[in-house]
Amino acid sequence: MSPKTLYDKIWDAHVAHQSEDGTCLLYIDRHLVHEVTSPQAFEGLRITNRRVRSPEKTIAVPDHNVPTTKGRDDPKNMTEDSAIQVAALDKNALDFGIHYYPVSDVRQGIVHIVGPEQGWTLPGMTVVCGDSHTATHGAFGALAHGIGTSEVEHVLATQTLIQKKSKNMKVEITGKLRPGVTAKDITLSVIGKTGTAGGTGYVIEYCGQAIRDLSMEGRMTVCNMAIEGGARAGLIAPDEKTYEYCLGRPHAPKGAQWETALAWWKTLYSDNDAFWDETITIQGEDIAPVVTWGTSPEDVLPITGVVPAANEFEGGKVGAAQRSLDYMGLTPGTPLTDIEIDTVFIGSCTNGRIEDLRAAAEILKGKKIKVGLRAMIVPGSGLVRAQAEEEGLADIFREAGFEWRLAGCSMCLAMNPDQLKEGERCASTSNRNFEGRQGYKSRTHLVSPGMAAAAAITGRLTDVRDLM
Amino acid sequence: MEKFTTITGIAAPMPLVNIDTDMIIPKQFLKTIKRSGLGANLFDEMRFDRQGNEIADFILNKDAYRSAEIIVAGENFGCGSSREHAPWAIKDFGISCIISSSFADIFYNNCFKNGILPIVLPEADIAVVMKDAEKGANARMSIDLEAQTVTTSDGEVFSFEVDSFKKHCLMSGLDDIGLTLDKQDHIDAFEAQAAQTRPWV
Ligand code: SF4
Numbered sequence: 001m002s003p004k005t006l007y008d009k010i011w012d013a014h015v016a017h018q019s020e021d022g023t024c025l026l027y028i029d030r031h032l033v034h035e036v037t038s039p040q041a042f043e044g045l046r047i048t049n050r051r052v053r054s055p056e057k058t059i060a061v062p063d064h065n066v067p068t069t070k071g072r073d074d075p076k077n078m079t080e081d082s083a084i085q086v087a088a089l090d091k092n093a094l095d096f097g098i099h100y101y102p103v104s105d106v107r108q109g110i111v112h113i114v115g116p117e118q119g120w121t122l123p124g125m126t127v128v129c130g131d132s133h134t135a136t137h138g139a140f141g142a143l144a145h146g147i148g149t150s151e152v153e154h155v156l157a158t159q160t161l162i163q164k165k166s167k168n169m170k171v172e173i174t175g176k177l178r179p180g181v182t183a184k185d186i187t188l189s190v191i192g193k194t195g196t197a198g199g200t201g202y203v204i205e206y207c208g209q210a211i212r213d214l215s216m217e218g219r220m221t222v223c224n225m226a227i228e229g230g231a232r233a234g235l236i237a238p239d240e241k242t243y244e245y246c247l248g249r250p251h252a253p254k255g256a257q258w259e260t261a262l263a264w265w266k267t268l269y270s271d272n273d274a275f276w277d278e279t280i281t282i283q284g285e286d287i288a289p290v291v292t293w294g295t296s297p298e299d300v301l302p303i304t305g306v307v308p309a310a311n312e313f314e315g316g317k318v319g320a321a322q323r324s325l326d327y328m329g330l331t332p333g334t335p336l337t338d339i340e341i342d343t344v345f346i347g348s349c350t351n352g353r354i355e356d357l358r359a360a361a362e363i364l365k366g367k368k369i370k371v372g373l374r375a376m377i378v379p380g381s382g383l384v385r386a387q388a389e390e391e392g393l394a395d396i397f398r399e400a401g402f403e404w405r406l407a408g409c410s411m412c413l414a415m416n417p418d419q420l421k422e423g424e425r426c427a428s429t430s431n432r433n434f435e436g437r438q439g440y441k442s443r444t445h446l447v448s449p450g451m452a453a454a455a456a457i458t459g460r461l462t463d464v465r466d467l468m
Numbered sequence: 469m470e471k472f473t474t475i476t477g478i479a480a481p482m483p484l485v486n487i488d489t490d491m492i493i494p495k496q497f498l499k500t501i502k503r504s505g506l507g508a509n510l511f512d513e514m515r516f517d518r519q520g521n522e523i524a525d526f527i528l529n530k531d532a533y534r535s536a537e538i539i540v541a542g543e544n545f546g547c548g549s550s551r552e553h554a555p556w557a558i559k560d561f562g563i564s565c566i567i568s569s570s571f572a573d574i575f576y577n578n579c580f581k582n583g584i585l586p587i588v589l590p591e592a593d594i595a596v597v598m599k600d601a602e603k604g605a606n607a608r609m610s611i612d613l614e615a616q617t618v619t620t621s622d623g624e625v626f627s628f629e630v631d632s633f634k635k636h637c638l639m640s641g642l643d644d645i646g647l648t649l650d651k652q653d654h655i656d657a658f659e660a661q662a663a664q665t666r667p668w669v
Contacts, residue, residue: 013666016658017651023633025651027658029669037551039501050645053655057669065499081499088501125669132550132574146574148552149503150581150644158648160655164631196486197544197570230547232573253668261668296486316485316542323484413549415495422518434490434548436513 003271005168006237007203010143010268014126016160025160029125030142033060033098033152034111035089036415037130041153042092051096053159058098059120062086063110064415066103068378068405073104082416096156109381109407112136112349116220117381119249123238123265128155133349133431134233135226139219140246141238141268143203146227166232167277169202170270173210175284180465182359183218184351184429184448186210187225188290189282192300199231202278205270206236210284216245217355224350225431228297237269289464291336292433292446294324299433303451303463307334327435328443329423336461339445343426344375344456345438346449347405348412351429352380354387356449361393363453363467369401370459376403376418378410402456414438427455470583471641475564476610477537480527481601487541488548489575493557506553507560528561532604538611540594540601541568545586546575555582565611567618569594580634581644585613593626600624613639 004012017025031054038060045051052058065082066072075083086103093100101108107118112133115121121137127144128134130152137144147161155161173186191198204226206219214222219236226234243262246252253261288302299321301308309332310322325332330339346352346360357379369375377397379385385407388394394404411418412430420426420442429452430437433444445461454462497509515526522529528536539558545568546554555578558566566579567587579586589597600607600620607621613635618626637644648655662669 017654019633021632023631025648025654027655027662036498040503040552043501048645079499085499085501122668124666130550130552132548146550148550148555148574148578148581150552150578154645154648157645158652158655159659160648162633162644162648196547197572200544200570200573230544230572257668261666264666296488316483319483320485320542413495415498432488432490432548434488436494437490440494440513440518 003274005270005274005276006141006205006235006268007143007168008274010124010126011165013124022164024163024165026126026163028128028155028159028161029057030115030120030127031058031155032111032115032127032129032134033058034064034129034131035062035085036064037149038092038152039085039088040149041156042096044153045156050157052098052156055097057159058156059115060089060093060098061101061108061111061114062089062103064409064413066408067416068408068410068418070406072406106382106386109384110349110352110409112224113352113380113384116140117383119246119252122246122252122261123242124268128161132227133224136220136224136349138223138226138234139216139236140242141235143233143235145233166203167201168275169199169204169231169278169280170276171204171206172208172279172281173206173284174208174281175210176213177210177284177287180289180450180468181287182448182450183214183221185287185290187222188292188297188300188446189287191225191229191297192290193282194229194280196228196296196298197230199226199229202231203233203235204229204231206234211236212239215355216241217353220353221350225297228431238265289448289451291451291461293328293330293336294321295327295433295435296320296324297431297433297446299324301336303336303461305336307332307336337463339461340459341425341427341445341455341461342373343420343424344373344452345411345426345428345430346376346452347378347380347410348430349380350431351449352378352384354384356429357384357388357393360449360453361396363450363464364400364456365396367400367457369456373456373459375401375456376405376411378405379407381407411438427452427461469581469641469643472564472583472585472613472638474610474612475537476608478533478535478605479538479540479601479609480533480536481598482527482539482541483598485542486544486547489546489551489554490548492546492554493551498551498553503556504560506557507562510557510561535562537563538565538567538609539563540598541566543569545571547572550574552578555579555584559584567594567597580638583638583641585611585638587611587618587628589618589626589628596620596624597626
């Protein structure tokens with residue numbers, strides 16, 4: 001048998017039909033659904049009189065719109081259009097008989113945090129969702145990617161997706177990370193190197209010692225941002241850490257089935273001599289705590305750097321860099337650590353898991369945030385929130401001056417009331433620093449949870465290593 | 469779905485790289501549960517100020533480009549969020565073709581589901597096509613999907629590649645789901661076999 005990559009193996013195990021031109025029907029094991037990209041898909045099913053083919057493999061949770069303040073399960077506390085979308089999901093979940101975690105359920109949270117937490121996401125699966133950060137689930141060695149609403153309807157109706165195979169890219173992070181450097185810094189550094197289009201047409205497998213050393217939470221952070229590098233999906237081969245994470249989760253297999261599953265999962269790795277269309281190697285020791293200065297996730301620099309000038313770039317990027325500098329209100333040559341912020345947001349499907357909150361708490365313990373600063377922690381799920389309460393993290397946050405919110409996407413995309421005002425500048429653990437992402441004319445600097453916590457204390461972008 | 473065969477129309481030049489779907493349709497317009505009507509808010513934050521007045525120097529606000537049917541854009545068009553509201557807004561505005569040197573993957577696929585043809589040309593060709601688009605309303609570009617060509621107002625012709633299956637679906641306005649349901653037997657067979665080999669799924 002010819003050697004295969006991990007991606008090849010998962011792909012081959014899911015082709016339900018292949019046409020002569022190579023177009024495949026890829027079978028989908030898990031379909032995650034949220035309120036923003038699904039209403040039109042369900043409407044389509046109703047119009048055509050179609051049903052959901054596999055409701056038992058379809059899981060829905062409202063996350064993008066929901067307020068993160070108390071009393072939110074009362075629709076009166078939502079804006080009218082948000083309430084309509086959430087109500088539509090409530091109804092669609094009920095009508096079509098799919099698994100559902102409503103706003104009132106403690107298990108509710110960001111779809112990409114809930115899936116793994118509940119054991120829906122398992123190694124070797126195909127996982128899709130009408131959301132680009134579906135890439136997160138690749139941390140389990142699952143082929144996971146975002147789809148559009150037409151494709152959501154297609155998967156609902158057929159449990160398959162029309163696909164052509166992508167190319168294989170290997171991103172190897174060798175060696176060990178230095179203190180203060182996290183999974184977020186790895187994933188941002190990779191995008192800084194490849195650019196936001198560098199991964200287009202590829203599925204990336206992240207490997208190497210620094211990746212193996214990461215916890216499952218950290219691996220999810222890395223894969224989460226594969227999409228920011230343009231890749232269809234990010235993957236990390238499953239290992240003992242993966243199995244341990246999955247064991248005992250509500251929807252993970254049990255008993256004899258667990259053993260059968262485990263035997264297959266152990267075959268899920270890239271063969272030694274597998275073919276890679278592209279390989280990138282980064283030394284773990286070379287990665288610094290990073291921050292973005294511009295309006296594209298590729299605008300990454302070590303925190304020790306200075307704001308660049310547009311003429312340091314080439315081609316179309318010169319204009320884009322100038323536009324970013326103007327938008328961000330930054331002067332070339334300014335040390336990044338001189339940039340003052342007025343808001344800190346810790347949360348999102350990139351960094352809203354328990355380990356992220358622990359990292360922030362580590363820095364915040366016994367400290368106060370800068371006077372006048374607004375700082376918010378939004379756990380990724382109700383269960384993450386409960387665990388943080390139990391571990392005493394919530395007390396640390398409250399005492400430091402952070403708002404301790406309920407679970408949801410919140411200020412990651414500011415579709416709910418958690419928004420920045422015009423001109424406000426935020427150190428954010430989310431994944432996108434696009435124009436207007438966190439509010440009209442707002443400014444976002446992407447950082448790790450530790451860096452966000454450090455920035456909250458000093459009121460400017462800060463090297464977390466100075467506070468460790 | 470609406471068929472796409474040929475168009476001859478005005479092309480708006482947008483040389484910016486990395487035009488993301490947050491720019492194409494900002495999040496505040498994602499709260500709809502319908503597909504229609506999003507054209508009014510296409511590129512909203514670039515097109516209108518906070519009071520809702522047009523920003524004069526935005527390309528689609530210039531008289532020459534108000535009825536553009538084609539966009540010529542910088543690389544990596546449509547990156548970011550998977551929101552299909554982006555192609556819905558583009559189509560609803562009246563644009564059915566986007567030409568760039570590269571597209572983000574999900575956006576590219578979403579276009580074909582909505583009667584929009586995304587065309588990839590090499591950077592060198594983009595430079596020529598961009599220049600042509602800058603000529604304004606008198607320069608009409610022609611797109612022929614059957615022949616897989618872009619013809620500038622000067623008659624210069626560029627060929628492009630497109631996946632044969634996607635081309636077929638776009639030209640015939642075919643419904644993907646209907647096509648897939650014709651292969652239901654294969655899906656049933658796959659499921660039956662998977663139930664044996666991966667019963668935990
Ligand atoms: S947390 Fe942000 S990136 Fe993640 S699913 Fe929600 S909106 Fe998307």
